[in-house]
């Protein structure tokens with residue numbers, strides 16, 4: 001069996017997660033990507049030409065059984081786990097005072113509980129490789145916005161990243177919190193349009209993720225905020 005490093009990326013069939021997966025495969029990693037939609041994952045694998053090093057697993061980042069199964073299948077298929085990227089997430093694009101609460105449960109479970117479940121399910125394997133945890137947060141997890149309920153979930157990710165780092169650094173496991181500004185991905189489909197101004201590409205965020213992951217042993221990049229130029233907040 002190959003001893004190439006292995007990464008597991010939740011929500012890796014589109015946008016930022018897919019860009020990270022592509023860049024890591026190009027760098028020689030073996031990669032598992034998860035997502036709720038089978039068709040999206042199949043399309044992504046087809047687009048890449050079904051590389052040997054790519055495993056796609058249908059499952060929700062918000063369900064512990066699914067997350068545990070993705071970790072177990074990755075370990076069974078690839079024999080090790082070096083990096084997990086808690087990337088799955090979405091916005092309901094509404095506000096706490098005027099929005100529709102029916103969408104909030106799934107958003108909170110995916111954006112806040114999801115990263116915690118991934119950490120819990122993968123930590124034993126990461127201890128063995130002295131691996132890395134990457135949490136994809138948001139600029140909205142640093143800058144309050146009027147009524148921003150999605151932003152509140154990303155503030156929780158900001159907290160989870162540092163709380164986790166303070167525990168797992170003793171075990172040789174790194175924690176990187178990447179907080180993207182506005183990025184052109186399917187994230188904005190449910191908003192109805194792209195936001196105004198210049199946007200980053202998914203690959204430009206993936207560059208920072210992969211840079212952090214590929215630091216030498218003993219170096220732990222903790223917080224990276226990346227905005228497109230011209231985004232004021």
Ligand SMILES: NC(=O)c1ccc[n+]([C@@H]2O[C@H](COP(=O)([O-])OP(=O)(O)OC[C@H]3O[C@@H](n4cnc5c(N)ncnc54)[C@H](OP(=O)(O)O)[C@@H]3O)[C@@H](O)[C@H]2O)c1
Nearest residue numbers: 011014015016035036037060061088089138182183185187
């Ligand atoms: N684009 C931006 O401007 C921006 C800015 C700041 C932060 N972010 C964050 O970046 C991360 C990636 O988003 P993106 O911009 O790349 O958008 P995206 O293309 O919509 O990617 C999100 C992915 O997560 C998957 N997903 C959603 N809920 C899931 C769940 N419960 N379980 C498993 N997979 C799930 C989606 O696939 P399925 O629907 O098929 O499951 C999708 O592939 C998110 O955490 C987002 O909050 C984005």
